[in-house]
Amino acid sequence: MSSVLLLLISSVALVLAFGALGVGAVWWALFGDKARTRRCPRCWHDLSGTPGMTCGECGYAAHNESELHRTRRRWGVAMMALIGILTVTGWVRLEILNASWIGFVPNAVLVQLPRLVPGGQLPNWAENELDNRIVNGQLDGNQILALIDVLDPDGSALGSPDDARVLTLARAAYSMPTEFAPQTDEPMAMAEARRAARAFFELERSRRLERFAPWLEVIVPPDWPAGIAPVASVRGTVWGRDTEWRVRVHDDHSNWLVGDGMSALRRQPGFGALQLPMPNADGRVQATLECEIRRREDDSAEWKPWTAQQPIVVDAIVRPLDLARIQASDDSEITQTAREAFDFPVSIWTDDDRPAGIRFNSRAFASAEYADMLVGVVLELREDGVARRRSHLWWPGSSLARTGWEVDFEDLEALRRLRSAASHLEDLPTHPDGGHPVPGWTISVRGDLLMALRAASTGAPSAPEIFGSGAEHLKPRSGSAKAQFQHQKGHFEAIHG
DSSP: OHHHHHHHHHHHHHHHHHHHHHHHHHHHHHHSOOOSSOBOTTTOOBOTTOOSSBOTTTOOBOSSGGGGGOOOOOHHHHHHHHHHHHHHHHHHHHHHHHOGGGGGSOHHHHTTGGGGSGGGOOOHHHHHHHHHHHHTTOSOHHHHHHHHHHHOOTTSOOOOTTSHHHHHHHHHHHOOOGGGSOOTTOOHHHHHHHHHHHHHHHHHHHHHHTTSOOEEEEEOOSEEOTTSOOEEEEEEEOOSSEEEEEEEETTOOSOOEEEETTGGGSSSOEEEEEEOOOOOTTSEEEEEEEEEEEEESSTTSOOOOOEEOOOEEEEEEOEEOOGGGOEEOOOHHHHHHHHHHHOSEEEEESOTTSOEEEOOOGGGGOSGGGTTEEEEEEEEEEETTEEEEEEEEEEETTOSSOEEEEEEEEOHHHHHHHHHHHHTTTTSOOOTTSSEEETTEEEEEEEOHHHHHHHHTTTOOSSOSEEOSSOTTOOOOOSOEEEEEEEETTEEEEEOO
């Protein structure tokens, strides 16, 4: 920190010193050479011992005595100094206004800047410069580690995607400095040394990230129908290469709510749904949530044991929600929007424990016309009409960052059959719509009031005028599922039809 202050102070001092030097040069050129004796106003020869007003050196004849006592003006020097001052000050002003001066700050100094501002929150232009250097691999391994140390909040949880420090830390947690990238035709010894250096860097980064306290956010809906146990939205961030978190109400031995440790930081952060106890007579919901996290080194490693975290105490007032004010909406425009939102591939993964998932795009409801809408949907992936995977989805209309989902039911054996059936279609001609038929498999989409109410807990209006759930009466999708193969990241995809 002292080195950063020293550099900033010295930089400011250098600019001020240049400005002072320029002002001094202008003053000296115009006023610094006053006549102390008689001298020629043309060649400035000393005439103190010369009688009369004619210069014996150049022959100039002064018109009066005062002309021999004129101050010498160096107009060329003054003009050059003034131009220098205006140029430098104009450049500094532009650099300050457009913040491009930050591009001249060395990496070692830039990663220390969060220490100098309250809460570590850099201005946007400085944050952008730092993020760009991380993404472009311009920071070396030691500078990435130093940045992680600087962002360490000393025990307090750091994980909200609304915090710029969190996004910077996320980039630092996954970036790879160019110094560790393999080089073409590199000698084996150097390549091995580079791999060892990269492994050491990743290990040190993991150790530093594990020092950050897990961040969990539980949002209790402010309004909920009377007589129905409220559902809270939960999201979390657990720092590390591969992490998970889980929560449940204390003494409730039902299934845990499990979340990906870094899911809150994705472009579209996701919420999970946690069933809370019924409110008291005064509408107060009270509960203690058990929290646990676990980590593993990479996808091929075994998970480390779950470790308990500090319990979360929930104590909130939930007002009765008048369901009469929520109206179902089912017109052709909303139905078409719903079809666009769910007309996406079904992801089928190589992981036997998670063989399939249903994709969707809440951006279809992102326009302002859906701002007063709560979207709640039940999706089913069916085999010969029998549900093999059921997902619940909910989000407030016009929102791109507050989506919730959960898997209500999953038949792993059946989903593995889907994967097997689709794998035999890989070499068939591609369907005009971009897929191959998978006989017997269909997708069903229908609206659900309870799912829509969950969207209220993610920040939607407490009493929206319209209940939109991809239309409550949206007919189930019909036709065969289609498979489209993309052997990337260990999975292929099936597009429903």
